[in-house]
Amino acid sequence: MARTTSSDAQALFHSLRSAYTSTPTSLKIIDLYVCFAVFTAIIQVVYMAVVGSFPFNSFLSGVLSCVGTAVLAVCLRIQVNKENKEFKDLAPERAFADFVLCNLVLHLVIMNFLG
Amino acid sequence: MSPPHRVNPQPLSLSPRQPKDPTTTKMARINFSVLTILSVILLLPVLSLSFSPDSPSDRRLLVLFDDLSLKSSHSIFFNSLKSRGFDLDFKLADDPKLALQRYGQYLYDGLILFSPSIERFGGALDLAAVLDFVDSGHDLIIAADSSASDLIKSVATECGVDFDEDPSALVIDHRSYAVVGTEGDHTLIAADDFIESDVLLGENKIELKVRVLNVYGFWIKQAPVLYKGIAHSLNAANNLVLKVLSASPAAYSANPSSKLSSPPSLTGSSISLVSVVQARNNARIMITGSLDLFSNRFFRSSIQKAGSPKKYDKSGNEQFVAELSKWVFHERGHLKAVNLRHNKAGETDEPAMYRIKDDLDFSVEIYEWSGKSWEPYVANDVQVQFYMMSPYVLKTLSNDKKGLYHTSFKVPDVYGVFQFKVEYNRLGYTSLLLSKQIPVRPFKHNEYERFITAAFPYYGASFTMMAGFFIFSFVYLYHK
Numbered sequence: 001m002a003r004t005t006s007s008d009a010q011a012l013f014h015s016l017r018s019a020y021t022s023t024p025t026s027l028k029i030i031d032l033y034v035c036f037a038v039f040t041a042i043i044q045v046v047y048m049a050v051v052g053s054f055p056f057n058s059f060l061s062g063v064l065s066c067v068g069t070a071v072l073a074v075c076l077r078i079q080v081n082k083e084n085k086e087f088k089d090l091a092p093e094r095a096f097a098d099f100v101l102c103n104l105v106l107h108l109v110i111m112n113f114l115g
Numbered sequence: 116m117s118p119p120h121r122v123n124p125q126p127l128s129l130s131p132r133q134p135k136d137p138t139t140t141k142m143a144r145i146n147f148s149v150l151t152i153l154s155v156i157l158l159l160p161v162l163s164l165s166f167s168p169d170s171p172s173d174r175r176l177l178v179l180f181d182d183l184s185l186k187s188s189h190s191i192f193f194n195s196l197k198s199r200g201f202d203l204d205f206k207l208a209d210d211p212k213l214a215l216q217r218y219g220q221y222l223y224d225g226l227i228l229f230s231p232s233i234e235r236f237g238g239a240l241d242l243a244a245v246l247d248f249v250d251s252g253h254d255l256i257i258a259a260d261s262s263a264s265d266l267i268k269s270v271a272t273e274c275g276v277d278f279d280e281d282p283s284a285l286v287i288d289h290r291s292y293a294v295v296g297t298e299g300d301h302t303l304i305a306a307d308d309f310i311e312s313d314v315l316l317g318e319n320k321i322e323l324k325v326r327v328l329n330v331y332g333f334w335i336k337q338a339p340v341l342y343k344g345i346a347h348s349l350n351a352a353n354n355l356v357l358k359v360l361s362a363s364p365a366a367y368s369a370n371p372s373s374k375l376s377s378p379p380s381l382t383g384s385s386i387s388l389v390s391v392v393q394a395r396n397n398a399r400i401m402i403t404g405s406l407d408l409f410s411n412r413f414f415r416s417s418i419q420k421a422g423s424p425k426k427y428d429k430s431g432n433e434q435f436v437a438e439l440s441k442w443v444f445h446e447r448g449h450l451k452a453v454n455l456r457h458n459k460a461g462e463t464d465e466p467a468m469y470r471i472k473d474d475l476d477f478s479v480e481i482y483e484w485s486g487k488s489w490e491p492y493v494a495n496d497v498q499v500q501f502y503m504m505s506p507y508v509l510k511t512l513s514n515d516k517k518g519l520y521h522t523s524f525k526v527p528d529v530y531g532v533f534q535f536k537v538e539y540n541r542l543g544y545t546s547l548l549l550s551k552q553i554p555v556r557p558f559k560h561n562e563y564e565r566f567i568t569a570a571f572p573y574y575g576a577s578f579t580m581m582a583g584f585f586i587f588s589f590v591y592l593y594h595k
Binding site (some may be wrong): 018023025026029030033036037040041043044047051052054055058059061062065066069075096100103110111114115 | 574
């Protein structure tokens with residue numbers, strides 16, 4: 001049983017990886033960016049658990065800047081994905097412009113809240 | 116104090132229309148200044164003798180009698196008062212010229228009512244005048260006996276004690292009566308149930324003290340006090356009045372010459388023989404149902420309590436009355452608090468405002484009047500409150516044995532208008548109520564810590580995200 005499960009999982013990962021290679025480079029860049037943001041957020045949560053929640057506003061702004069960045073990047077990815085029929089009429093340039101504007105607002109708020 | 120005499124009325128009668136003669140005007144000025152100087156000279160001894168916050172002992176006492184024979188039969192008490200520097204004014208209680216005040220100024224600092232049977236005071240004195248006298252901070256001694264009139268009883272009632280309603284009743288005690296030659300009716304009592312307070316009864320019991328061994332150990336006991344008179348009880352609604360000398364548990368109040376038909380209304384230690392009141396304005400009142408308590412006969416009498424082998428050559432009356440009168444006339448137990456100071460730790464100036472979490476030093480000086488001078492008051496139970504609706508800080512002050520009480524504490528993390536409060540109420544002492552208002556502000560905007568070390572990772576993460584966004588945009592746009 002164990003051997004079968006292991007080879008199944010291997011097959012699953014293999015097919016996932018081969019499918020992912022066909023993903024356009026632009027989407028891969030976005031994925032990398034999202035991973036970076038989520039990783040930074042996790043580091044901060046762990047740090048807070050160790051050190052304590054004293055400058056709580058700083059902690060919130062640090063984590064929320066990462067989470068906000070990740071959310072905005074995911075939104076961008078949905079909008080520029082060619083296979084996504086829902087945003088067929090939305091130009092990728094327009095989607096990127098929205099992304100930049102939202103990021104500016106996000107970081108403005110974060111800077112004010114950082115303390 | 117006599118009304119100013121017009122030496123030369125002429126300048127005052129000048130009508131304004133008449134041309135002013137310079138010499139007359141000058142005369143008027145001279146007259147006026149002479150009058151001023153004269154009246155100041157006349158007033159000076161009065162001012163210097165009267166009760167003042169700087170020397171709170173009474174000086175001038177008015178003593179009212181039913182008949183002047185009391186002056187000789189109670190002379191030891193009066194002489195002891197005179198030797199302590201009091202200025203005694205003896206009057207009959209129905210003297211038609213009786214007055215406590217003249218031109219709005221009180222003529223006396225204390226009143227001694229040794230006139231139990233008076234139905235109506237003479238002159239301007241009445242119940243309301245006596246109560247006004249006390250309300251303005253003056254002291255009072257009331258001594259009643261079996262002939263106590265309604266007037267004296269109502270003065271006592273206003274002060275918070277109720278004398279027995281029955282006019283023929285006396286305090287009777289078949290267990291702790293004073294042994295005299297004949298058996299008697301046991302109305303002459305040897306009372307020794309004193310309140311335990313050095314400030315009321317004085318520390319100096321050396322002459323009369325005797326060590327009594329008891330199963331509980333040693334204690335120092337004053338000779339019993341001879342008492343013959345009527346009973347009173349304390350008004351339960353009045354919490355300023357207290358028993359200084361209470362009757363023994365076996366005592367009761369009844370007519371000694373008739374048979375008891377119903378249980379007596381006042382019995383046991385609820386009967387008070389001598390009570391004192393310290394009013395909220397620190398006026399002091401002593402009330403007793405025995406005028407003989409102060410008499411030479413009782414002062415000089417030897418005393419032996421029934422059932423006790425110890426016979427004292429001299430009753431405790433003289434000592435008891437002298438010590439208690441020292442308290443009543445503010446020769447003891449009078450406190451004052453001065454120089455309430457506070458400042459930030461490390462500074463000396465008093466700030467107009469504190470910030471939350473400031474460290475501050477608080478000090479106040481407390482002195483006790485010894486009858487002649489202000490002596491440092493030493494106690495370890497004086498507390499200060501840092502108060503806003505409720506005490507946020509309550510600290511016991513430490514003292515340097517020279518009257519300076521000091522403490523330091525941290526302002527709480529709450530802003531608003533606070534008060535430093537010292538409320539000190541102790542048995543027998545005048546109450547101290549001090550408060551000083553001080554506002555407490557929160558941190559100013561620039562008083563918060565700016566860059567907190569513990570938050571550096573969060574700052575770093577935020578700036579990394581901004582940099583990341585910038586790099587990502589370039590990579591995303593130019594990755595072809």
